[in-house]
Amino acid sequence: MADLRVVVVGAGPAGIRAAQTFVEAGLRPIVIDEGNASGGQIYRRQPAQFRRSYETLYGFEAKTAKAIHDTFDRLVGQVDYRPETLAWNIYDGAVHTMRDGVAHKIPFDALVLATGATDRLLPIKGWTLPGCYSMGAAQIALKAQACAIGRQVVFLGTGPLLYLVSYQYAKAGADVAAVLDTSALSGQIHALGLMTSRPGLLAKGLYYRAQLLARGVPVHNGVTPVEIEGTDQVEAVRFRTRSGAERRVACDAVGMGFHLRSETQLADLARCAFVFDEDLAQWRPETDSDGRASVKGIYLAGDGARVLGADAAEKSGRLAALAALQDLGLPVAVRRMDVLRREQQRMEQFRRGLARAFPWPAELARAVADDVLVCRCEAITAGELRSTATLKGAPELNRAKALSRVGMGRCQGRYCGSAAAEILADVRGERVEAVGRLRGQAPVKPLPLSAVRGAAS
């Protein structure tokens, strides 16, 4: 049994619980994470030289953050932890990694992908100006580096992070110039009913909102972003209010994001089947109730499987590892699996609530003007993308990518993919799922030049 090879990619809440479950079963998993410390996104650790308390860093989540960190710290010696290591491909039953320019091939009997999520973006005129950051970036600056992204910050977009990050900024003493939510407040209140499995999240959101209002921060719901203004850096945000009035807020920084998208490239490279998730309007790897992917030996957990947040990530990490152990023929507590499974199923309704409260504003993506850059990496406009469908007849996203290069840049479509699909679907008069999805490509992130040169020679 000791020579069973189990690998976990991702040391966030999902990956940590999966690793712990393997250790409890007597295995020694390899845990790969690109970051220099474990914890993942929500429980991202500050560098060793920083002194802020758990309460300051993680607020309501302080206790859980500490529990997760302590759990992983106690696993040292029982797991083969490989930080600062990128899993850049999966083929031939092996994970291919890169650390400091050194490549490794790690064959596996079971692989848990717990790769988390990144911000879901859509282009707004001016979003490439210095001073404009993703919502997650704004939070990382504060959490991991004790910095605000600017002196006067506008937060723009939708999703639970919008209110959380705005509140964290206000609390840290930063000047929050406005919070602009594309979703209607009524949707958030209605969704409370659907979120009974995890009412805390929306309740916290409404609490953060109230706190912001109490501090005099303008909060607008149901807005339409018009432009991030500035000549060579962010100077203001223009938007239309719900009633259609145009407003301008001066600022020197913008944090923007429209909830999250799963980081699914590795599952794709491993040839897992994908399904279109109607509620979230995004593709995700197909799994059974335990996290088994369509490819034998591969399991998915956490936000990388579906965006359900940190608590669900912990549970799905445990469940996926138990499923793997079961498939490897090891004894597992079936009752424990049942409980976890039921808890996960309850998350289904929560997921619908989340989609109701913070809908993906597909219509905004579809309406992006021709002169707006869709692709940040290679400066390609919405107009150029549209012409691949109209003039060149691209029937789906990968063809449009080949013709326009949208999605081919070094972010690999992480920041343009959602909007590009909507724009293409709009031009073709189709539903967004009909234009397919950008396929993951290896390496999932650019490798160091030395490694690229090494591979080429």
Add this chain to the structure above:
Amino acid sequence: MPARFVRVAEQDRRPIEIEIDGVRHTALEGDTLLVAVLTHAERLRQSEFSDGSRAGFCLMGACQDCWMWTADGQRIRACTATVAPGMSVLTNPPSEDIWPISA
């Protein structure tokens, strides 16, 4: 040049000297390179596609919009690199043949 990022806490860390485009700057131990630059400057780099300057975007190693360079042409992802004493970086690649490369 005014700074883009504002430090809101943790300012009593040990100072470290680094060089940005040949100019000496003081960073703090534990800073990422991106933070070390943007607490002194408003931008990090020029877009290779002539659409202006950039200052990073995701801060989590996903967008690759924060690449800086060493004098010998090594690429550094500023948001995930930690500063070290004596570090010396350039906001533009030192030679033309580095971009484009295959992802």
